[in-house]
Amino acid sequence: MSIILSESEAKALCQKVLSYSKADECEINILGEERGNLRYARNEVSTSGSLINQNLQVQSSFGKRVGIATIDEFSDESFEKVVRRSEELARLAPENPEFVSVLEPQTYVKSSGFFESTAGINPDKRADAVAKSLELSRAQNLTAAGFLDNQKGYSAMMNSKGLFAYYPSTSVNFSLTVRTPDGKGSGYIAKGYSDVNKLDTAAATRIAIQKSLGSVEAKALEPGKYTVILEPTAAAVLLENIFFNFDARSADEGRSFLSKPDGKSKIGEKIVDERVNIYSDPTNPDLPASPWAGDGQAIDKINWIEKGVVKNLIYSRFWAQKNNVKPVPTPTNVIMEGGTATMEELIKSTKQGILVTKLWYIREVDPQTLLLTGLTRDGTFYIENGVIKHPIKNFRFNESPVIMLNNLETLGKSERVVSTESNQNYLIPPMKIREFTFSSLSDAV
């Protein structure tokens, strides 16, 4: 049996596993994937890896008692074994007061996240892509360290009420740091796609090279509040903290930035600049994603923030039932609408400001205001009268993405980015922000 099952194969397998079930309710989750990677450092390839994984998870319930067992052997014997084990566990488990029954069959939108181009990547193709990058850094006597990682796989689920869901996908991620020989200059790039034909490792490497050469001899600038232009890679790691906190329950329970003092959430309230629109849409061709959530709920287009107003929050099926509202599933992708400005235009329109190309090591200082801290890295530049004047030393920042989106000046065009913190992909625009708070200097390069 192959690792990546077709829809009909996955369905047949789920039905077989389900046939062993004696529980009140049963839910099967399966996944199969093949990954390959090539890592390089100090201008040489250091590791070449491949990974094959398949998993089967069975959740059985008797009344409100639930047990889950997983296995990675795919034989008839194993199927029965894992079902029996989940049933044993369910009988031993205490009743779950938040138990909800498995879902009825759903209708899913069509999303195309599987690309033959990416599925066909082999070690040769990875080596070619990396060679293009290495040639460029070697030619300029720069030191490159990078990682190219590709994946193809599927996930599927079926339950005893007849729900069946299947989603195949591919992805390729490329990240690279280029350093100057004296260690004083550094540039970074990260690109992620579903279709490998969109990945140009040479073009990406040229950007990292340009940033590394441009960031040598950085001058110190005083910490304080500055106008900043955040490249999407820098913006993503801040904004995803907004995305991660769209949960209604934590808002209702007073634990999030969307909580109000009266025990309610900020749903319906304007919390950011009215040019901000954030939504999910699994059918987006630039960021295709699974049309079903982990619990099997169908995901259509959902607006989270529309014209600055909170439109929806994630309601788990339990929390929705408790509050007598419709459940809203956890999204599988997040998109922030952009404007029309190019990076060049953003820079040209800036009298005094700082270009931030990357932020890293983001940590939460206060969950209720979403105050975050972290550092700039790999190329930070001072802009004066519409031109990049010189590189500057890195800063630690203290800023809330909510306040940041209130201090929005201009939005650029959205593009697909990889979060350097979570590895998630998003569509996010570059943005110009007023009064971004840098709290201290950092000696990092």
Next chain:
Amino acid sequence: MKPFFFTRIQYTSGNWDTDQRMPSNLLHSLVEYTTIPVDEKEKIVQLSSNEIFKSPFCYLSGHKLVEFSSQERDHFKRYVQNGGFVFVDDCNHDIDGLFAKSFEQEMERTFGPKALQKIPNNHAIYHSFFKFEEGPPTTTFELNGWGDDLVHDYLKAITINGRIGVLYSNKDYGCEWDYDFRNKRFLAVDNTRFGVNIVVYALTA
């Protein structure tokens, strides 16, 4: 009662023109929490001008050198000794920075070597309106969520006849309170509350 007005001191050395939105946030808090009538417009007064003597409360800040001219020094000294109040805030939040070093030297020259002293964290200024049991509240510039925090856990002051005449901070409150007033609603706790204490102390002590 005449409305309270916020005076910013303009001095010739260094830079005085910092954190421009700070006064409006502080004035907003005075309106919100107290019954003190307020003049909404910030007044900028040259230290060398006699206008300084009409102000109940002055603010002086900067990043760079503080070196008063002889007339500026004379005015600063007379203003403070006659019962004036100056809140001085180092925009560098740095005890070794140029502003801190030069301002402290300037105070030595003006008031003598021991004039500027740490005040205890149970000083009346921490209870003049809101209660700050731990002393001066920290700023985001200090609390950066990492091990490299540089927290100044005290303020300094020059006390004249038992009352603060010069309140001196390395905490960079000015920059901390320098934001668009609309963003105040996103703060878990209004961070300009300590500013209310400073003004109330200046007006009542």
